[in-house]
Amino acid sequence: MPGMLGYEHFEQLPWRDAFLNSAMLMGDMGPVDAPLTDGGKVFVGLYALYAGLVFIVAGSLLFAPIVHRLMHKFHWEQDARQVCLTSMLPGFPSNGLSRRQAGR
Numbered sequence: 001m002p003g004m005l006g007y008e009h010f011e012q013l014p015w016r017d018a019f020l021n022s023a024m025l026m027g028d029m030g031p032v033d034a035p036l037t038d039g040g041k042v043f044v045g046l047y048a049l050y051a052g053l054v055f056i057v058a059g060s061l062l063f064a065p066i067v068h069r070l071m072h073k074f075h076w077e078q079d080a081r082q083v084c085l086t087s088m089l090p091g092f093p094s095n096g097l098s099r100r101q102a103g104r
Contacts, residue, residue: 003047010040026051 003022007013021031025048035041
């Protein structure tokens with residue numbers, strides 16, 4: 001809806017063309033009609049950034065539970081922590097035990 005209003009205001013497009021342009025921009029296809037006015041160009045640029053940000057946030061929210069479940073299933077968090085610690089600290093035991101647990 002904000003895309004349609006922006007296209008109608010800045011580019012004086014009829015509502016059908018405004019809908020088409022805003023829908024194509026939200027779908028990452030790009031605008032159908034190139035903006036002609038300076039205000040329209042700024043609006044289309046900002047609206048495109050907004051549409052891309054909404055796409056990234058929505059995708060992150062949808063895939064976060066799946067990635068989280070996979071990390072638990074394959075113990076990636078534990079393995080990553082072990083690799084990180086063993087590669088950063090010289091003389092750290094490679095079996096994942098702390099120095100105290102290893103008897104040092």
